[in-house]
Amino acid sequence: MCGIVGYIGTRKVVPILMEGLKRLEYRGYDSAGVVYFHDNKLIKHRAQGKLGNLERIIEDVLGVESHVGLGHTRWATHGAPTTENAHPHGDCNDDLVIVHNGIIENYQTLRSDLKKRGHIFRSETDTEVLAHLIEDHLDKDLVAAVRKALKKVKGSYAVGVLWKGQPDIIVAARNHSPLVIGIGNGDGTFLASDVPALLPYTRKVIFLEDKEIAVLSAEKWEVKNLDSGRKIKKQVQTITWDAGMAEKTGFKHFMLKEIYEQPQALLNTLRGRIDPQNGRIELPEIGLSEKYIKTLERIVLVACGTSWHAALVAKYWLEEWVGIPVEVDIGSEFRYRTLLLNNKVLTLSISQSGETADTLAGIKLASQLGSKVITICNVVGSTMTRQADATLYTHAGPEIGVASTKAFTSQLAALFLFASYLAQVRKTLPSNKIKQLGQAIIGLPTLLEENLPDLQKKIKAVAELFYDSRNFLFVGRGLNYPIALEGALKLKEISYIHAEGYAAGELKHGPIALIDKDMPILGLVPKDKVYEKSISNIEEIKARQGQLILIGSKGDRHLKKITEHVLYMPKAPSMMPELNPILFTIPAQLLAYEIATMRGCDVDQPRNLAKSVTVE
Ligand code: M6R
Numbered sequence: 366m367c368g369i370v371g372y373i374g375t376r377k378v379v380p381i382l383m384e385g386l387k388r389l390e391y392r393g394y395d396s397a398g399v400v401y402f403h404d405n406k407l408i409k410h411r412a413q414g415k416l417g418n419l420e421r422i423i424e425d426v427l428g429v430e431s432h433v434g435l436g437h438t439r440w441a442t443h444g445a446p447t448t449e450n451a452h453p454h455g456d457c458n459d460d461l462v463i464v465h466n467g468i469i470e471n472y473q474t475l476r477s478d479l480k481k482r483g484h485i486f487r488s489e490t491d492t493e494v495l496a497h498l499i500e501d502h503l504d505k506d507l508v509a510a511v512r513k514a515l516k517k518v519k520g521s522y523a524v525g526v527l528w529k530g531q532p533d534i535i536v537a538a539r540n541h542s543p544l545v546i547g548i549g550n551g552d553g554t555f556l557a558s559d560v561p562a563l564l565p566y567t568r569k570v571i572f573l574e575d576k577e578i579a580v581l582s583a584e585k586w587e588v589k590n591l592d593s594g595r596k597i598k599k600q601v602q603t604i605t606w607d608a609g610m611a612e613k614t615g616f617k618h619f620m621l622k623e624i625y626e627q628p629q630a631l632l633n634t635l636r637g638r639i640d641p642q643n644g645r646i647e648l649p650e651i652g653l654s655e656k657y658i659k660t661l662e663r664i665v666l667v668a669c670g671t672s673w674h675a676a677l678v679a680k681y682w683l684e685e686w687v688g689i690p691v692e693v694d695i696g697s698e699f700r701y702r703t704l705l706l707n708n709k710v711l712t713l714s715i716s717q718s719g720e721t722a723d724t725l726a727g728i729k730l731a732s733q734l735g736s737k738v739i740t741i742c743n744v745v746g747s748t749m750t751r752q753a754d755a756t757l758y759t760h761a762g763p764e765i766g767v768a769s770t771k772a773f774t775s776q777l778a779a780l781f782l783f784a785s786y787l788a789q790v791r792k793t794l795p796s797n798k799i800k801q802l803g804q805a806i807i808g809l810p811t812l813l814e815e816n817l818p819d820l821q822k823k824i825k826a827v828a829e830l831f832y833d834s835r836n837f838l839f840v841g842r843g844l845n846y847p848i849a850l851e852g853a854l855k856l857k858e859i860s861y862i863h864a865e866g867y868a869a870g871e872l873k874h875g876p877i878a879l880i881d882k883d884m885p886i887l888g889l890v891p892k893d894k895v896y897e898k899s900i901s902n903i904e905e906i907k908a909r910q911g912q913l914i915l916i917g918s919k920g921d922r923h924l925k926k927i928t929e930h931v932l933y934m935p936k937a938p939s940m941m942p943e944l945n946p947i948l949f950t951i952p953a954q955l956l957a958y959e960i961a962t963m964r965g966c967d968v969d970q971p972r973n974l975a976k977s978v979t980v981e
């Protein structure tokens with residue numbers, strides 16, 4: 366939610382800010398703006414809507430001789446997505462400017478107080494309050510003023526501040542919203558909400574923690590505790606992602622690129638975690654002792670959106686292989702219900718970004734109640750990885766498309782390993798079965814790689830028939846029920862078609878009333894242990910003239926008798942139906958992608974959404 370970028374150094378600043386914003390646009394695209402020093406003045410440019418609008422109005426200043434500036438891309442919370450509400454926001458005379466990601470919860474009280482003291486407001490945002498609040502405390506020292514102002518603030522923030530009185534520094538601070546400093550190669554210092562914005566310039570980064578304030582100059586950086594002002598020694602980390610990973614590399618959309626990257630992402634997540642000799646699973650990074658795993662009584666999975674669907678799949682694996690009760694919760698529900706947790710309950714959070722506010726709040730509570738917390742996360746150094754006791758990284762690489770694709774299948778792979786590992790330690794599966802599971806999942810990336818282009822062609826043909834539908838149902842049973850939910854989420858978020866996912870057996874309890882000859886229903890019917898049951902449900906739909914699209918296992922000729930729209934998936938390696946959720950996700954992703962592009966939707970930046978949801 367909102368992206369911040371900043372630079373101070375020897376390079377020209379505007380192109381750096383624009384490139385950074387491009388790489389952060391996934392965080393919000395309601396408006397964008399930049400500010401830089403020129404001729405001793407702070408020059409602001411802002412535009413409503415996507416970054417392209419800002420690009421058009423700043424064409425002439427790209428080459429301006431300025432070497433200090435800030436940029437922002439907004440996901441609106443307080444105030445409509447207008448130019449007036451676009452960041453950067455200034456104080457009364459625009460001598461001080463700020464960019465902000467987060468929510469100032471007490472902004473109304475602060476605003477009316479500041480108004481009484483004569484401050485003039487020009488936007489409806491909570492952010493503008495910060496600019497005036499800092500102005501109110503400003504004498505000669507920007508850092509001191511920012512510290513004093515932020516002490517009065519309740520809520521979340523990542524901020525970058527510039528002031529005419531000290532044009533040779535950027536002040537940045539964070540509390541519950543991410544912020545990363547990039548250390549240039551002798552050419553300056555960078556600031557960003559997320560690592561992809563820094564990749565063209567540096568891989569040396571410092572992650573700010575909550576209640577830390579940083580002072581950046583062209584040659585150096587310093588981090589202090591916001592409350593005490595005491596200097597903090599920070600660890601410089603080296604990021605292994607390369608700049609190209611955050612580019613489209615010939616694909617029309619990031620989403621399609623990321624769908625095609627799934628074989629590699631899966632491989633990266635699995636690599637080094639399955640012993641090729643004996644098939645044993647090795648997950649030393651989760652730091653759980655055998656004794657702890659053996660005495661564990663329950664596992665609670667917490668996540669949001671697509672990551673929650675991954676958790677739903679994992680419940681099946683964990684309960685079947687480990688024989689341990691598993692609860693799955695949506696972050697925003699978990700944090701507000703009575704939690705029965707203790708040190709015999711392991712909490713596992715799942716998140717691509719590692720910044721999702723509701724999931725973060727959930728694991729904080731879990732820790733307070735004595736539960737150990739492990740996170741499955743894609744973004745190195747993200748808040749969740751620092752809040753959890755340990756992290757099992759998915760190594761999917763940066764995911765830019767707002768619709769999660771490769772992050773989801775990599776989460777499934779990580780969860781598959783995690784469940785097999787617990788079964789190995791608790792000896793709830795024979796070692797031979799664990800070896801087979803490991804070998805099967807290792808075979809999956811190649812199978813996907815070989816089949817993806819052909820699958821896309823076939824899905825495209827189906828999409829052509831159904832792209833103008835107003836509604837869609839997705840059904841599946843067992844392990845594929847969460848995939849039905851995921852298929853429906855993908856379709857609705859990028860094509861704006863109303864879509865619902867159901868457990869196929871649940872249709873008769875209500876949703877079957879929706880079925881008529883105009884309702885397309887995508888059924889996931891692999892050959893697995895609930896196949897016969899699924900087919901009965903599919904027949905019930907057919908009897909009510911629903912338009913069936915079936916995705917089944919190669920060789921299942923029966924499906925052709927039910928409907929002409931059948932897509933066959935290759936059989937999972939070693940014929941392991943346990944792997945079907947990963948395999949059957951791919952056609953659902955491609956269907957959503959093809960339908961959305963046919964409807965002319967902005968696939969990578971669907972309306973009203975942002976990639977990481979850092980607000981409640
Ligand atoms: O970064 P996270 O995995 O925590 O994000 C959770 C959801 O916001 C995310 O999965 C969302 O549902 C995706 N846009 C779905 O494609």
